[in-house]
Amino acid sequence: xxxxxxxxxxxxxxxxxxxxxxxxxxxxxxxxxxxxxxxxxxxxxxxxxxxxxxxxxxxxxxxxxxxxxxxxxxxxxxxxxxxxxxxxxxxxxxxxxxxxxxxxxxxxxxxxxxxxxxxxxxxxxxxxxxxxxxxxxxxxxxxxxxxxxxxxxxxxxxxxxxxxxxxxxxxxxxxxxxxxxxxxxxxxxxxxxxxxxxxxxxxxxxxxxxxxxxxxxxxxxxxxxxxxxxxxxxxxxxxxxxxxxxxxxxxxxxxxxxxxxxxxxxxxxxxxxxxxxxxxxxxxxxxxxxxxxxxxxxxxxxxxxxxxxxxx
Amino acid sequence: xxxxxxxxxxxxxxxxxxxxxxxxxxxxxxxxxxxxxxxxxxxxxxxxxxxxxxxxxxxxxxxxxxxxxxxxxxxxxxxxxxxxxxxxxxxxxxxxxxxxxxxxxxxxxxxxxxxxxxxxxxxxxxxxxxxxxxxxxxxxxxxxxxxxxxxxxxxxxxxxxxxxxxxxxxxxxxxxxxxxxxxxxxxxxxxxxxxxxxxxxxxxxxxxxxxxxxxxxxxxxxxxxxxxxxxxxxxxxxxxxxxxxxxxxxxxxxxxxxxxxxxxxxxxxxxxxxxxxxxxxxxxxxxxxxxxxxxxxxxxxxxxxxxxxxxx
Numbered sequence: 001x002x003x004x005x006x007x008x009x010x011x012x013x014x015x016x017x018x019x020x021x022x023x024x025x026x027x028x029x030x031x032x033x034x035x036x037x038x039x040x041x042x043x044x045x046x047x048x049x050x051x052x053x054x055x056x057x058x059x060x061x062x063x064x065x066x067x068x069x070x071x072x073x074x075x076x077x078x079x080x081x082x083x084x085x086x087x088x089x090x091x092x093x094x095x096x097x098x099x100x101x102x103x104x105x106x107x108x109x110x111x112x113x114x115x116x117x118x119x120x121x122x123x124x125x126x127x128x129x130x131x132x133x134x135x136x137x138x139x140x141x142x143x144x145x146x147x148x149x150x151x152x153x154x155x156x157x158x159x160x161x162x163x164x165x166x167x168x169x170x171x172x173x174x175x176x177x178x179x180x181x182x183x184x185x186x187x188x189x190x191x192x193x194x195x196x197x198x199x200x201x202x203x204x205x206x207x208x209x210x211x212x213x214x215x216x217x218x219x220x221x222x223x224x225x226x227x228x229x230x231x232x233x234x235x236x237x238x239x240x241x242x243x244x245x246x247x248x249x250x251x252x253x254x255x256x257x258x259x260x261x262x263x264x265x266x267x268x269x270x271x272x273x274x275x276x277x278x279x280x281x282x283x284x285x286x287x288x289x290x291x292x293x294x295x296x297x298x299x300x301x302x303x304x305x306x307x308x309x310x311x312x
Numbered sequence: 313x314x315x316x317x318x319x320x321x322x323x324x325x326x327x328x329x330x331x332x333x334x335x336x337x338x339x340x341x342x343x344x345x346x347x348x349x350x351x352x353x354x355x356x357x358x359x360x361x362x363x364x365x366x367x368x369x370x371x372x373x374x375x376x377x378x379x380x381x382x383x384x385x386x387x388x389x390x391x392x393x394x395x396x397x398x399x400x401x402x403x404x405x406x407x408x409x410x411x412x413x414x415x416x417x418x419x420x421x422x423x424x425x426x427x428x429x430x431x432x433x434x435x436x437x438x439x440x441x442x443x444x445x446x447x448x449x450x451x452x453x454x455x456x457x458x459x460x461x462x463x464x465x466x467x468x469x470x471x472x473x474x475x476x477x478x479x480x481x482x483x484x485x486x487x488x489x490x491x492x493x494x495x496x497x498x499x500x501x502x503x504x505x506x507x508x509x510x511x512x513x514x515x516x517x518x519x520x521x522x523x524x525x526x527x528x529x530x531x532x533x534x535x536x537x538x539x540x541x542x543x544x545x546x547x548x549x550x551x552x553x554x555x556x557x558x559x560x561x562x563x564x565x566x567x568x569x570x571x572x573x574x575x576x577x578x579x580x581x582x583x584x585x586x587x588x589x590x591x592x593x594x595x596x597x598x599x600x601x602x603x604x605x606x607x608x609x610x611x612x613x614x615x616x617x618x619x620x621x622x623x624x
Contacts, residue, residue, distance in 0.1 A: 083468070083472060084472055087411075087415055087418075088411070088415075091407075091408070091411050091465075095403075095407060095461060096403070096408075099399075099400070099403050103399055103400075106399075121464075123467060123471065124471070132447070132448050133446075133447045133448065134445075134447050135444070135445045135446050135447025135448070135449060136444050136445065136447065136449070136463075136544050137447060137448070137449065137464070138463075138464075138467040138471075138542050138544070139464050139467055139468050139471070140467065140468060140470070140471025140472060141468055141471065141472060142465075142468045142472060144464070144468060145461075145464035145465045145467065145468035146464075148460065148461070148464040149407060149457075149460070149461030149464055149465070151448075151450075152433075152449070152450075152451050152456070152457035152458075152460040152461055152464075153403075153454075153457045153461070155435060155450040155451055155452065155457065156395070156451050156452060156453055156454045156456060156457035156584070158452070159435065159436070159450075159451070159452025159453065159583070159584055160395060160396055160452060160453060160454060160583050160584040161583070230450050232448050232450070271471070271472045271473070272468070272471055272472040
């Protein structure tokens with residue numbers, strides 16, 4: 001039995017799809033703060049069961065560990081920008097939630113954990129593309145801090161209590177069912193004003209994007225490739241796309257004519273935004289995994305599917 | 313005004329001594345869980361005031377920020393081994409306490425934080441001596457995880473809210489007033505049995521030790537040398553000493569004759585113990601700082617002073 005925390009969320013629900021397609025049994029635990037039942041509804045009762053609970057409720061979480069062999073821990077606050085206004089969300093829904101997951105695993109004899117970390121742990125780095133061996137890791141967002149804190153807890157549990165762990169440092173993951181992020185924001189802006197698209201920052205931010213299908217395939221590939229200690233991998237594509245290009249792609253996908261793309265200026269979207277992220281995915285390559293979509297293809301597919309879901 | 317968290321503790325009280333000798337005003341906040349009033353008693357009322365409170369009491373902590381320009385955050389659970397039995401002490405007294413310090417600083421407009429991190433953040437590394445740029449940092453103790461989590465919070469606060477930070481990754485710090493660690497343990501073992509000294513592990517563990525006076529001088533040197541963003545430095549000596557040599561030094565310092573040193577065997581003292589730590593202190597050297605005592609000299613001074621304090 002696989003336990004997927006945040007399994008009704010964006011990436012979590014795609015992971016559930018993939019596990020089900022492989023014939024696996026899955027239990028989802030999700031507080032539905034950003035996840036949605038309808039993302040996994042088609043599976044429920046068949047090979048998927050769902051526990052609607054918050055990871056801060058350690059009793060419910062502990063009960064959910066029964067019969068579990070592998071935990072896929074994806075639950076977290078998905079809104080990186082929130083940390084600039086509310087400072088305890090990432091601490092609670094990130095760091096303390098991860099502690100609760102690990103402690104529940106230990107008490108119930110569950111020994112395998114796959115964790116969705118983030119390129120945000122690197123902060124603002126000079127080395128591009130950035131390898132896993134880059135240090136020191138000095139995140140500049142509270143979200144990034146909670147991901148690094150969670151990595152360190154997982155690593156300590158492996159070293160002290162013998163858990164086996166896979167840590168995936170994600171690029172920007174995009175695709176159908178996305179509930180946050182720049183493409184989602186652009187579409188909502190175009191819904192409220194079909195003539196103007198305001199872009200935070202100067203549009204020159206460059207980041208790697210990865211399609212969510214590639215992401216969940218990559219996660220399972222990494223788990224299958226290593227079976228001891230802590231395996232830590234960057235998970236992304238080997239190139240980037242700029243924010244201004246994303247704006248163009250979203251406008252193209254919208255079919256709207258004559259949209260005026262305006263920039264607020266400045267080299268980052270908000271305090272804690274990393275202007276440039278490009279992960280070195282050489283280690284992932286060496287496992288024989290290749291993403292099917294480039295950053296730009298992933299952005300385009302995401303824009304088209306979200307416009308379809310949300311409507312303009 | 314300087315605020316020293318854990319200022320009645322081992323390293324904290326030496327930092328208070330040094331700040332007072334430089335003519336600075338100091339406020340100490342300490343819950344006295346391992347700190348002792350008599351370590352700083354001589355200064356109180358003069359240039360030092362003390363608030364007896366736990367950092368989890370955010371109201372008391374916030375009150376203590378009044379008039380403070382620099383926070384020296386040293387408070388933490390000092391017993392690394394405790395994490396093998398009690399899993400939430402480092403989370404609460406390390407990670408959450410650091411969050412409370414940062415949030416109280418932000419709310420009170422205090423912008424400078426110096427933090428005592430640890431070589432434990434590196435975990436079990438291949439690169440010796442280990443530079444600050446080593447990555448990924450995968451701690452194997454819950455103590456190390458809480459130090460890395462605290463670093464990441466400090467870095468995020470600097471990146472998001474503009475704090476200025478100094479992070480010191482300590483070697484094993486030893487000296488008078490030590491309340492934990494291998495030398496302290498050996499002396500207590502000799503007190504209960506003057507004929508046998510049992511050493512956990514095979515005695516081959518090799519670690520860097522630094523005298524506590526060198527440590528507090530190094531911390532203040534680093535603060536004086538950098539004034540923007542996050543300055544992160546290893547703080548230690550450039551060589552190591554083995555556990556078996558420490559046992560010999562303690563026995564020599566005790567003056568006892570014919571002590572039988574016995575080893576329990578195994579390459580580490582307990583799960584989560586890192587068998588070998590040796591920090592690369594090249595960056596610290598480049599700031600013009602030099603430790604006065606070697607690892608072995610620091611161990612000997614510590615053994616002599618603790619035997620004097622504790623008695624045999």
